[in-house]
Amino acid sequence: MLARNTVDTTVLPPAERFGMWLELLARTSVPVRVESAAAADFAARAEFTDLGGFEVVGYEYPSLDVSRTRKLIRRSDPELYILALTTSGLGMSSQDGRRSEILAGEFTFYDASRPHDVCHYASEPGRTRATSITALIPHAALPLPPKRMAALYGGRMTGSEGLGALLAQFLVQVTGHPEQYHAADAGRLGAVGLDLATTMLGRHLVAEDAVPTEVRRRALVTQVQAYVHRHLGDATLGPQTIADTHHISLRTLHRLFEGENTTVAAYIRDLRLARCRRDLTDPALRAQSVQVIAARWGFGDKAHFSRAFRAAYGMSPQACRDGDPVTARDVNDLASRVNSTQAD
Structure with missing residues (x-):
C-alpha cells in the first residue's frame, strides 16, 4: 500500500x-x-x-x-x-x-x-x-x-x-x-x-x-492505455481503432509501443486474458460459462481464445476454472506484469 x-x-x-x-x-x-x-x-x-x-x-x-x-x-x-x-x-x-x-x-x-x-x-x-x-x-x-x-x-x-x-x-x-x-x-x-x-x-x-518529446510520448502512451482499459470488452478494439480515436497514424501508434517492450495487439490480448483468468477463478461467476466470460472481454472466437489462454498460462480455460482459485496476490502479480508500462 x-x-x-x-x-x-x-x-x-x-x-x-x-x-x-x-x-x-x-x-x-x-x-x-x-x-x-x-x-x-x-x-x-x-x-x-x-x-x-x-x-x-x-x-x-x-x-x-x-x-x-x-x-x-x-x-x-x-x-x-x-x-x-x-x-x-x-x-x-x-x-x-x-x-x-x-x-x-x-x-x-x-x-x-x-x-x-x-x-x-x-x-x-x-x-x-x-x-x-x-x-x-x-x-x-x-x-x-x-x-x-x-x-x-x-x-x-x-x-x-x-x-x-x-x-x-x-x-x-x-x-x-x-x-x-x-x-x-x-x-x-x-x-x-x-x-x-x-x-x-x-x-x-x-x-x-x-x-520534451519523451514526456509527450509517455503521456500519450498513458492516454492510449487508459482507453484500452475502458474498451477491453469491445471485440472491434484494435490498433487501427485506437489510432483513429487518438488522431494519430497506425505507424505512430506502433512506434509509441516500441518503448514499452510490447506491441499494441499483445498489450490488448494480455489484458483481456488477465481479465478472463480473474473471472474464471471468481467463485461468484461460477455459473457463467467460459464462452460468456471470454466474450465479455472481447474474445468472440472460442477456439482462438482457448489457444491464446493455453499459450499464456499453460492450461486450458476450463482447467484454470477447475483448479485452485488464484489468490489476490496472484492476480496483483499478474496485473503488474501485464501493466508493467502503466501506472494503474
Whole structure:
C-alpha cells in the first residue's frame, strides 16, 4: 500500500479542531494564512501521499479562505508549483492579477513562490464539506519554460475532457485507493502524474513544442492505455481503432509501443486474458460459462481464445476454472506484469 499520512480534526472536540488545522498548515512547506466561517466546528481531513517528489494531498473541509503572503514566502519558499483539482464545491482563485471562479471538475494553478489567494466552500445542497486534490510540483521538476508559466497562474483548466480528464482520474484513483498499489510503485506513479501534468499545462500554454518529446510520448502512451482499459470488452478494439480515436497514424501508434517492450495487439490480448483468468477463478461467476466470460472481454472466437489462454498460462480455460482459485496476490502479480508500462 502507498504510504499516506492522514490528519483528521474530528478526533478532537469541536472547539479545538480549527486550531489543529492551523497547526497542520503552519508545519507544511507552504505555510498560508487561513480563515473559515466554520472555525467554531471545523470538521476537516487531509491525506498526504508522497509519490517520489510528486506529492498529492486530498482535502475535505467546510470552507476555507487561504492567503499566501510575501511574509510567509520569505519564511519558507520550497519553490513549488501547486496544481489543484476541485472535486466538489465552488472556489475562487487569484494570483498576479488574475481572478477566476473554479467549479467542481476544474483545475487551477499557482506558483507557491508568489502571493496568491484561494477560497473554497461547499455549495451543493446537502453537502457540508468541500473537497479537492492538490499536487505539489517542484519548479525544477516541471520541464516547461518558467517565464511562460505566469500565463496560467490563477486560471482555470478543465478536468473533464482530454488530458485534463485523464489527470483528474489519475489523482482521484491514487488518493482514493492507495491500497491498490505497492509502496514501491510510488516513484513510477509520480512520474506518470508529472508527465500528465506537464503535457496538460503545456497544451494550455499553447506551447506543446516546449514539452520534451519523451514526456509527450509517455503521456500519450498513458492516454492510449487508459482507453484500452475502458474498451477491453469491445471485440472491434484494435490498433487501427485506437489510432483513429487518438488522431494519430497506425505507424505512430506502433512506434509509441516500441518503448514499452510490447506491441499494441499483445498489450490488448494480455489484458483481456488477465481479465478472463480473474473471472474464471471468481467463485461468484461460477455459473457463467467460459464462452460468456471470454466474450465479455472481447474474445468472440472460442477456439482462438482457448489457444491464446493455453499459450499464456499453460492450461486450458476450463482447467484454470477447475483448479485452485488464484489468490489476490496472484492476480496483483499478474496485473503488474501485464501493466508493467502503466501506472494503474
